[in-house]
Amino acid sequence: MEGVDYHADERSKAEFDVEAMKIVWAGSRHVLEVSDRIARLVASDPVFRKDNRAILSRKELFKNTLKKAAHAWKRIIELRLSEEEASKLRNSVDEPAYTDLHWGMFVPAIKGQGTEEQQQKWLPLAYRMQIIGCYAQTELGHGSNVQGLETTATFDPQTDEFVIHSPTLTSSKWWPGGLGKVSTHAVVYARLITDGEDHGIHGFIVQLRSLDDHSPLPGITVGDIGMKFGSGAYNTMDNGVLRFDQVRIPRNQMLMRVSQVTREGKYVQSNVPRQLIYGTMVYVRQTIVADASTALSRAVCIATRYSCVRRQFGSQNGLETQVIDYKTQQSRLFPLLASAYAFRFVGEWLKWLYTDVTQRLQANDFSTLPEAHACTAGLKSITTTATADGIEECRKLCGGHGYLHCSGLPELFAVYIPACTYEGDNIVLLLQVARFLVKTVSQLPSGKKPVGTTAYMGRAEHLLQCRCDVQRAEDWLKPNVILEAFEARATRMSVACAKNLSKFSNPEDGFAELSADLVEAAVAHCQLIVVSKFIEKLQQDIPGKGVKRQLEILCGVYTLHLIHKHLGDFLSTGCITPKQGSLANEQLRSLYAQVRPNAITLVDAFNYTDHYLGSILGCYDGNVYPKLYDEAWKDPLNDTVVPDGYHEYIRPLLKQQLRTARL
Amino acid sequence: MEGVDYHADERSKAEFDVEAMKIVWAGSRHVLEVSDRIARLVASDPVFRKDNRAILSRKELFKNTLKKAAHAWKRIIELRLSEEEASKLRNSVDEPAYTDLHWGMFVPAIKGQGTEEQQQKWLPLAYRMQIIGCYAQTELGHGSNVQGLETTATFDPQTDEFVIHSPTLTSSKWWPGGLGKVSTHAVVYARLITDGEDHGIHGFIVQLRSLDDHSPLPGITVGDIGMKFGSGAYNTMDNGVLRFDQVRIPRNQMLMRVSQVTREGKYVQSNVPRQLIYGTMVYVRQTIVADASTALSRAVCIATRYSCVRRQFGSQNGLETQVIDYKTQQSRLFPLLASAYAFRFVGEWLKWLYTDVTQRLQANDFSTLPEAHACTAGLKSITTTATADGIEECRKLCGGHGYLHCSGLPELFAVYIPACTYEGDNIVLLLQVARFLVKTVSQLPSGKKPVGTTAYMGRAEHLLQCRCDVQRAEDWLKPNVILEAFEARATRMSVACAKNLSKFSNPEDGFAELSADLVEAAVAHCQLIVVSKFIEKLQQDIPGKGVKRQLEILCGVYTLHLIHKHLGDFLSTGCITPKQGSLANEQLRSLYAQVRPNAITLVDAFNYTDHYLGSILGCYDGNVYPKLYDEAWKDPLNDTVVPDGYHEYIRPLLKQQLRTARL
C-alpha cells in the first residue's frame, strides 16, 4: 500500500491553510524554505540514517557519529552552504555531537570573552575546524556554583605562562561535551591566581591534544565519562573528564576581553563592562527555549498522529473509537500541542530580546539587563521542565507502543532531559528569578518603574485588588481578562512572598526558608510572560485562511489549562472565584472540541520529515502497524530463531538437569 | 579509604531506632531477616553482577539474563529455598526476565482459570520449569480493550480441537514478556467460536516451541519485538510477537474453570462465578502497588544519600552547603520519601484485602468485590504514576550526575515506567474507578450503604457541608482534621461530577464529555484511601524508639504536600479556606525541618544493598566521587586514548583535507 495516506480523512477535516501555518511556525517563508530543503537533503542521505542507533554498541555508535559529523561538514563545503543552511543541516542530522559544543559554546565563548586579537587568532581556526573546541567549566564536585570551581590557573611571571592544575579529585573537569575523545582545544574555566592572590573564575584557551596524532598533551589526562541515560540518545556525545597536572599555556591564552593579566602579573579590569557576559547567556538560553518548542512539538506530533490511528473501545461504523476522541486523551495532549506553539512564539520574542539587549549594550545602556537576564533564566526553566514532562506524557499517551524504542519517544526523552540541568539547573534559575522579583517588589514604594516583562508590577496597586469579571464561560476568551488574571496572580504571589520575607530579621534566612514559595511565584511570573507573548503574537497580522483562528484557540487552551492546573494559585490569591474556575474548565473543554478536527494538521504544520521525527508511531502516512511489525524483525535477537544461550541456560532447565528440591 | 563511612555524621543525627524501622518497612522481623539474607547472597555472587548492563549489546544482554535466570534456579534448588525465599531471590536479582511472567502470570492464570484437572496436569510441569509459560493477551492492534482482541479459537468438532488463528496483522500477539525467545507455552487469549457463534474472549494453553530443540511448532511465527526504552532496563526481557496459522490444540487446553466447550461443541457456563477473575486482578495489582513503593524508595534512597554528599553554594565551616539543606530540595524530595512509606503501608493493607476478598469468594459473598476491584485499580493507577514521576524527580534532584547511567536512576526509570501502562492503562483504570464512584453516589438516595473504602460516602450529607476547623498550623497535624478534609474533597468532587452528569440526556455522552473531571474525582478518592491507610497504620502499636514519631511526621508530609499540590480541589470545593491552605503549607515547612536530620536513616531503613540499589550516587558509604571517577574509565570508549574513527573522520577535518568554501 505504498503511497496511501492513512491520515487523509483526518487531514481533510482541517479548517485552516496548513501551508500558511507552516510559515508561521517556521518564522518566515524563507526559513521554512531553507529548513524544508535541508531536512529533505539530510533525510535522503543514507549516511545520516539514525534508526539503528539503539542496537549499536557504544563504540560503534560513537564512530558513527564521527562519520556523520565529517560527512555533514563535507556536504556543507561541497554544497557551499550558508551559515544558516549549515546550522540547519547540523540540526537536521539530529544527533548530539562534538560539533554542537564547538559551534554552540567554544566559538561563542571566544567571541564573547576574547579580545579582538584573540578572536582574530582563534576564530578562523575554529571556523575552518582546524581546531575543535569544547567548553570545560563543570567539575566533578562543582556545577551550579561556578564560583566554587577548584581548577587553578597560576601565573608564572618567570615564563609568562599560566600553570593550569587540578589540585583535587573533585576539581577534575567533568561533563564537557566533545571533551572526552575529540576536542583539540578547550575553553577551561579556572581560578586565576597571580602572586598568591585569587581573582576568581576566568576562561583560558587550552590545547588538549596533539594536532599531529591526537594524543593528549603532556600533563593532560582525558577520557569519556561513560554511559548516560538511554540507548542511542546522548551517548553519541563524548562528555569528558579532564585532569591537568601543571599544564603550561602562554599568557595570551587567557580570555582577556573583560579582565587581563599583564606581563608583570598585574590583574587589571578592562573598560569593557562585565555585564557583557549576560548578552551571551541571553543568546544561549534563547536557543534553548527554541529547542524546547522543537522537542515538544516532535513528541506532540508523534502522539497526535498515533492517537488518530489507535482505536480502542467504543465503536463508530464498526470500528473502535480513535483514542484522540477521548476527552481524557485530549485534555492531556492538546495542552501540550498548545504549549509547543506558545514556546515557539516566546522563543521568537526572545530572539528579538537578544537583539535589543545587544544594541543597548553597544550603546552602553545596561538598564534592561537584569530584567532580561531574569526573564531568559525563567523562560529557560519553565519551558524545559514542561517539555521534559510533556515528552514523557506523550509517550504515555501512546500506550504500550510508546515504550518501544522505535516510537522515537524514549530517545527523544533521554536526549532532551539534560536541558533541565545544563545551562543552569531549573530550580537554581527560578530562585534567581525570584530574587529579582522580590527586589522589584521592594523597590515599588520608592517609585522605581519596573521594566520589560515586569512592567505589569507598576500596576501592582490595581492588580492587588482587581476582581475578575468573568460571568460566562466565553468571557474567558477575552485576552484582557486572561492577562489580568495572570498578572494579578503573579503580582499577588510575589507581593505575598515579599511580605513574608519581611518578617525575618535576616533576609537571607527568610529567602532560604521560603524558597519553595518563591519558586512558585517565579513560575507564575514566567508563565505570564509566555501568555502575554502569545497574546501579543495574536495582535499581529497573521495571513492564511483560518490560521489566526486556530492560534486563538490554541492560545485559549494554553492559558486555560494553566488556570486549571494552577487553580490553587488563582483561588488562594483571590484572583478568580471557584465558579469562575469552573467556567474556565468548561470553556477549555469546548476548545478541545474545536482543536480536535484540526489536530493532525496542526502537527503537520511543524513540517517534520519522517527521518527527523524518527518514529514509526508518528510516520506521516499513518501506516503504523505494518511498519511496527517489520521493524521488530530487525532486532539482532531475531537473527536466529533459537536464541544464543538456549543450550547453556534454557535446555538444562527444561530437561530437569538441575533437580528440583523443595519447590 | 576503604571502610570509611562518609555518611557517619548524618547517621548519627537520627532520632529513632533504624533497626526497628527496618522491621516496620519490611512488614515483620521474619520478612526482614529473609530479605536481608537473600539480598546479601545475591549481592555477593558474581554471576548476578549488573553494573555492565548498559554496555552489553542486546544479544549479550539477553544471554546474560538467561544465565542469571538459570543460575538463580540452580541456587534455589541447591539451597533448598522456600517459595518465599525463592521469590525474594528472583527479586534481588533485579533484572526483568521471562521467569517474571512464568511465575507471575502464567502460573496464576492456570491457577485462577484452569479446572482442577487442568491444574493437576499443568502446574507441576510449570513448578518444575519443565515447561516455561507466558501470558499472551495483548495484540498489535488491541490492548486496553480486551474484548476487541482478534485472535480466534474455533472449535472443530471433527477432531475435538481448537484452531488458533491470527486472521489479520493487527491480531498478532504483541508485547507478552518471555514470549519472544524463551517460552515453550503460552496462555493465549482468543475469541472462542463454536459453530459459527462468537462467545468472546477466553484463555487457551498453547504450546509454542518444541521441547526437544526449542524450534517453533508448525504454524507458529514468533520473535522478539525489539528494543524498548533505555539501555539495559527492560531489554533483558524478550517481549514477543506471535502469529498463528491455523494451529490446532486439544479441546482440553481451553481454560475451563468458568466456561466450557463440550465434546459436542456446546458452550456452557460452569457454576463457578465469573467474578473469580477479579480475585486474580486484586492479587496482581496488589503486587504492583508493593513494587511501586520499592521502586520509589530506591530512587529516594539514591537522591537522599547523594543530596547529603553534594555541596553547592553557601558555606558552613568552609565547606559549601549540603544540597539537602535547601528547602527547595526538601520540598521536592521529602514528599517522595513520605510517599514511599505511604505506598508501603497501603500495599500492606492491599495484601490483607486480597485475603479478605478470597475468603469472601470462598463463602460466595461477592458484595465487596466491585468496591475492592475499583479500589485496587485506582491504587495501582495513582501509585505507579506517582512513582514514575518521582523517580525522574529524584534524578533531577541529583543534578548533572543523575543523568549518568551509573547513578542508577536512568535504568530505574526506564524499567519502571511501563507499570503505568501494563495491567491496565492508568487513565483507563481511573475511568473505571470514576464509574464506580458515580454509581455509588447515585445509589445514596436509595439508602444503599457504600462499603469498604467508599464507606465515607455514607456520611455524604455531613461531608458536603462540614467546615474545616483549622486555625493554627499545628491543627493540621490532627488525623481527624486531615481525614475529614480529604473525605470532604473526594465526596464533593464525586457529587459534583454526578450532578453535572445528570444534565446530559444520554449518561454515556455525559461520561465521555466530563471524563477529565471524573478522572480527577477518582484521584481524590484514591488519595484518600492512601491517606486513611497511613493514618490507620499509626493507630497501631509500633515499637522502637522514635519510630512512630517519624512515621507521624512522614504522614504529615504526605498529606500536607497533597493538600498543597491539589489546593485547587480543596479550595474550589470549599473544603478549606485560602488561609487554612497557607497554614498547611507553613506546617509542611516545619515538618521538612523535622525530617531533615532523620532523612538518611529513613532511607537506610529500606535496607537495600549497594548491589540492589545499583547506584554510585546512592552507595551506602557516600564515597561518591572516587567511585564515579573510577567508573568512567571502564567505558569501552576509553579502551584507547585515540578513538576509533580518528583517522577516517577527525583527522581529515583538522588537516583541511576537505577544503572550506564559503564558511
Ligand SMILES: Cc1cc2nc3c(=O)[nH]c(=O)nc-3n(C[C@H](O)[C@H](O)[C@H](O)COP(=O)(O)OP(=O)(O)OC[C@H]3O[C@@H](n4cnc5c(N)ncnc54)[C@H](O)[C@@H]3O)c2cc1C
Ligand atoms: C548532558 C550534559 C551535558 C553537559 N555539558 C556540559 C558542557 O559542555 N560543559 C560544562 O562545563 N558543563 C556541562 N554540563 C554540566 C552542567 O552544566 C551541570 O550539570 C549543571 O550546571 C548543573 O550542575 P550540577 O550538576 O552541579 O548540579 P547541582 O548544582 O549539584 O544540583 C544538584 C541539586 O542541588 C540543587 N541545588 C544546587 N544549588 C542550589 C541552591 N543554591 N539552592 C537550591 N537548590 C540547589 C539543584 O536544584 C539540584 O536539585 C553538562 C551536563 C549534562 C547533564
Ligand SMILES: Cc1cc2nc3c(=O)[nH]c(=O)nc-3n(C[C@H](O)[C@H](O)[C@H](O)COP(=O)(O)OP(=O)(O)OC[C@H]3O[C@@H](n4cnc5c(N)ncnc54)[C@H](O)[C@@H]3O)c2cc1C
Ligand atoms: C513492558 C510491557 C510489558 C507487557 N507485558 C505484557 C504481557 O506479558 N502480556 C500481555 O498480554 N501484554 C503485555 N503488555 C501489554 C500491555 O498490557 C498493554 O500495553 C496495556 O494493556 C495498554 O494497552 P495499549 O498498549 O493497547 O494502550 P492503548 O489502550 O492503546 O492506550 C493508548 C492511549 O489511549 C488511551 N485510551 C485507551 N482507551 C481509552 C478509553 N476508553 N478512554 C480514554 N482513553 C483511552 C490511553 O489512556 C492511552 O493514552 C506489556 C506492555 C508493556 C509496555
Ligand SMILES: [Ca+2]
Ligand atoms: Ca476587572
